[in-house]
């Protein structure tokens with residue numbers, strides 16, 4: 001299956017390497033494709049990768065995941 005997140009803060013190929021390396025080290029991840037222009041990161045895996053694991057890996061590499069990918073959080077703040 002494929003999971004797409006938007007990563008903020010990447011500016012060059014070194015950033016791309018850091019993010020794809022961190023995500024590629026997660027269990028069950030088979031492939032990571034990073035679009036530097038848009039920040040979109042597509043993760044291919046055989047099982048679903050928890051959003052929290054993805055965010056932790058991205059943060060560990062020094063970047064952040066755009067909040068659009070977090071269901072519910074923004075909605076609760078608007079109520």
Ligand SMILES: [Cu+2]
Nearest residue numbers: 011012014015
């Ligand atoms: Cu960079």
